[in-house]
Amino acid sequence: MAQPKLEISQLTKGFVRGRGDIVPVLENVSFAVADLEFVAIVGPSGCGKSTFLRIVDGLIEPDSGEVRLNGRAVTGPGHGRGMVFQSFDLFPWRTALGNVEFGLEMMGVPRQERRDRAQGWIELVGLTGFEHSYPHQLSGGMQQRVGIARALAIEPEVLLMDEPFGSLDVQTRDLLQDELLAIWQRKRKTVLFVTHSIEEAIYLADRVLIFTPRPARLELVLDVPFARPRTEEIKSSPAFVELRREIWQSLKRGVRI
Amino acid sequence: MTRLGHGLPLMAASMVGGMILWEMAASGVSGVIFAPPSVVLARLAQDTLSGVLPMALLGSLAHLAVGFLLAVAVALPLGFAIGRSPPVAAMVEPVMNAIYAVPPVAMVPFLIIWFGLFYEARVALVFLMSVFEILVTVTVGARNVDPMLLQVGRSFGANRFRLVTVVMLPASLPFVFTALRVGLVRAINAMITAELFLAAVNLGALMKQSAQRFDMAGLLSLVVLLCLLGLAAQEGLKALESRLLPWHVRPSS
Numbered sequence: 061m062a063q064p065k066l067e068i069s070q071l072t073k074g075f076v077r078g079r080g081d082i083v084p085v086l087e088n089v090s091f092a093v094a095d096l097e098f099v100a101i102v103g104p105s106g107c108g109k110s111t112f113l114r115i116v117d118g119l120i121e122p123d124s125g126e127v128r129l130n131g132r133a134v135t136g137p138g139h140g141r142g143m144v145f146q147s148f149d150l151f152p153w154r155t156a157l158g159n160v161e162f163g164l165e166m167m168g169v170p171r172q173e174r175r176d177r178a179q180g181w182i183e184l185v186g187l188t189g190f191e192h193s194y195p196h197q198l199s200g201g202m203q204q205r206v207g208i209a210r211a212l213a214i215e216p217e218v219l220l221m222d223e224p225f226g227s228l229d230v231q232t233r234d235l236l237q238d239e240l241l242a243i244w245q246r247k248r249k250t251v252l253f254v255t256h257s258i259e260e261a262i263y264l265a266d267r268v269l270i271f272t273p274r275p276a277r278l279e280l281v282l283d284v285p286f287a288r289p290r291t292e293e294i295k296s297s298p299a300f301v302e303l304r305r306e307i308w309q310s311l312k313r314g315v316r317i
Numbered sequence: 318m319t320r321l322g323h324g325l326p327l328m329a330a331s332m333v334g335g336m337i338l339w340e341m342a343a344s345g346v347s348g349v350i351f352a353p354p355s356v357v358l359a360r361l362a363q364d365t366l367s368g369v370l371p372m373a374l375l376g377s378l379a380h381l382a383v384g385f386l387l388a389v390a391v392a393l394p395l396g397f398a399i400g401r402s403p404p405v406a407a408m409v410e411p412v413m414n415a416i417y418a419v420p421p422v423a424m425v426p427f428l429i430i431w432f433g434l435f436y437e438a439r440v441a442l443v444f445l446m447s448v449f450e451i452l453v454t455v456t457v458g459a460r461n462v463d464p465m466l467l468q469v470g471r472s473f474g475a476n477r478f479r480l481v482t483v484v485m486l487p488a489s490l491p492f493v494f495t496a497l498r499v500g501l502v503r504a505i506n507a508m509i510t511a512e513l514f515l516a517a518v519n520l521g522a523l524m525k526q527s528a529q530r531f532d533m534a535g536l537l538s539l540v541v542l543l544c545l546l547g548l549a550a551q552e553g554l555k556a557l558e559s560r561l562l563p564w565h566v567r568p569s570s
């Protein structure tokens with residue numbers, strides 16, 4: 061592989077809890093992500109997935125280890141990465157369009173230009189007609205579409221997605237998976253996608269990383285062989301079922317009794 | 318809109334019901350002890366048309382407005398500072414909570430000594446009675462800004478200053494409106510308290526006169542006026558809020 065887009069080396073992080081004892085959350089996590097690769101991360105809940113993504117985004121600092129984007133160390137949040145959050149976390153006082161504009165506004169893009177660009181992303185995620193709705197007027201699926209558009213609008217090199225569909229119902233979730241893939245085919249990006257759904261991980265990603273329970277370590281890395289564009293049918297293919305079984309085994313192995 | 322649409326008939330029904338109860342309670346009782354709403358409302362209309370009530374009300378509103386605006390000007394920035402800065406909170410909050418616990422009427426003797434009996438003392442009482450209410454509410458609001466939203470702000474590149482202006486301030490606006498509402502009600506209380514406990518002027522003077530003359534209808538018409546004033550202030554601020562913050566869904570509605 062040429063120079064990786066993203067290099068994670070030896071990330072370790074713990075949180076201080078109570079009277080100064082430290083709870084380790086990440087332990088020596090290292091891997092590299094190629095340009096335009098779609099990587100899914102699965103792990104049991106509470107293992108440290110969100111913490112990991114926050115470190116990659118630059119929101120929190122690791123205790124040791126580092127994240128390199130294009131060979132340069134990440135020291136804080138920046139426009140190279142766009143994050144889609146687990147609980148949507150839209151700004152309730154901004155309309156859909158206003159939310160999508162947010163990152164561009166922070167970058168200092170002039171008003172008219174950022175409005176036009178945000179409108180384009182609104183259309184891409186299928187929210188035309190809802191640009192002036194406030195988040196409380198939108199369904200969960202629509203809110204997360206705004207969340208995706210908000211992250212894409214800053215045209216990040218790496219898209220970080222933290223269980224973006226975890227709180228949606230199954231139908232909406234399946235629909236949004238397909239739409240995400242369609243968007244990704246058109247606007248290729250490097251993606252780190254955290255989920256605890258094994259199927260979702262296989263369906264979306266080129267590669268699946270399996271984290272152990274807290275403290276999260278890398279348990280296993282699996283390549284996903286399916287050609288793109290992918291359709292629902294692959295979910296019932298023997299290869300898919302076998303891969304799912306393998307990941308499931310690995311997740312179980314990680315759970316030490 | 319729908320909130321008002323559903324609430325309006327109920328509100329009207331409760332008012333009419335109250336009137337009927339009041340009328341029944343007052344029937345057959347001497348006018349020195351109690352007066353029925355028909356008489357009180359007639360009196361209210363009469364004193365309004367004669368200009369007596371509007372003049373007194375204007376006088377009262379003058380110190381209400383100044384005292385309340387001063388309280389807002391002090392309490393908003395201070396409340397944000399206390400809510401967002403632990404050191405400031407550690408310094409100010411104990412003192413604030415201690416003074417908050419003192420009954421406002423207990424402050425009147427001090428105000429008389431410091432400000433005399435007239436306009437300045439009334440403004441001071443309005444200020445004192447509303448400033449803590451606003452301060453406490455704004456502090457809670459600033460403290461409870463959703464940390465996830467602040468994180469989203471940082472993730473998208475907002476620096477410390479922008480975090481305050483584009484995330485924290487808008488996130489606290491609903492609390493600011495609540496603070497203004499409770500503060501204004503307290504300020505109206507203080508307005509009339511000041512006119513009764515300091516030199517009697519404006520509405521307070523009218524109340525004292527009515528009481529001395531056992532003029533129950535006059536006294537009750539002033540109480541009704543105060544009720545209407547409080548109601549108008551609250552509904553006005555609520556209307557302003559739904560106008561300015563269309564995104565905010567009040568939990569109670």
Ligand SMILES: Nc1ncnc2c1ncn2[C@@H]1O[C@H](COP(=O)(O)OP(=O)(O)OP(=O)(O)O)[C@@H](O)[C@H]1O
Pocket residue numbers: 075076085103104105106107108109110111112146223256274
């Ligand atoms: N700021 C913090 N301070 C202290 N502990 C924290 C903090 N953030 C996370 N933790 C702890 O670190 C652990 C990992 O949290 P994290 O949110 O990264 O897990 P997760 O894998 O994303 O979980 P989930 O599947 O529920 O989203 C949890 O035990 C959590 O309580």
Ligand SMILES: [Mg+2]
Pocket residue numbers: 109110111146222223
């Ligand atoms: Mg998480």
